[in-house]
């Protein structure tokens with residue numbers, strides 16, 4: 001086995017090691033502005049650095065966080081004391097990851113649908129990211145559900161791009177974290193979400209197979225199967241857990257290194273409860289963990305944003321609490337009683 005492959009296998013296994021998951025803080029400049037606006041903090045480069053410094057320097061972050069996905073800007077930034085964030089992470093046993101797609105753009109000819117761009121020049125960017133310390137890379141595709149969507153064309157185009165990016169990642173020695181997100185926006189029921197997610201994942205794994213992606217060195221980041229956020233009838237925790245596992249067991253090969261979920265607009269506690277319910281059912285071929293953005297950051301952002309100078313530790317306490325809750329959920333050992341802190 002080549003050294004590169006051995007390293008990727010180790011990284012993929014560490015990303016989903018028992019009781020740990022991924023912190024997604026790779027918001028693009030546009031998205032982080034929205035988040036900071038929500039707490040009345042101006043989105044300057046230094047405030048973005050300060051916010052992410054607060055998160056990345058939380059004490060013992062690595063206990064429940066195995067890796068963090070960064071945006072290009074963050075991968076190059078340092079703490080107030082001049083230590084690179086990538087160094088802080090390595091010291092805390094948190095693997096640096098990087099978002100490498102260039103965002104979802106309108107899919108020509110298919111109104112309401114998107115295609116993720118970013119393949120041009122990706123080989124060179126991946127080489128640089130490896131040099132800068134990144135060991136895994138994320139690419140997010142977006143699938144929208146409505147009365148007439150998604151089209152097969154949108155699913156095919158996005159899955160093809162995901163597989164091309166994943167193959168380039170492995171060539172560069174980075175573990176691909178392939179993320180097809182079926183959006184929860186809309187009034188569709190959970191059955192529709194199940195069908196669309198299953199079709200998307202089957203198409204994705206066909207494409208990964210055709211492009212020779214090594215599944216043992218690949219992580220799937222997926223949406224859970226939930227009712228559309230405007231659907232009158234909302235599936236409960238057990239229904240979400242069962243539908244999501246049903247979908248995954250039908251479409252994801254057992255050799256994949258692991259599966260992590262995005263939170264996609266779920267509340268912090270919902271995202272934890274759903275993950276826990278799936279792991280309580282257990283007996284699965286892959287580790288199931290988390291790679292949450294909003295569901296790990298919402299409380300931390302709110303507390304820190306109220307007073308960024310004085311509330312660094314208070315914000316960190318919120319992040320560490322959510323990390324611990326999700327770490328327990330990744331082992332099916334969570335209970336809402338543990339939320340008091």
Ligand code: 13P
Nearest residue numbers: 024262263264292293294
């Ligand atoms: P959310 O958990 O907020 O959906 O973000 C995860 C993510 O990385 C989306 O690409």
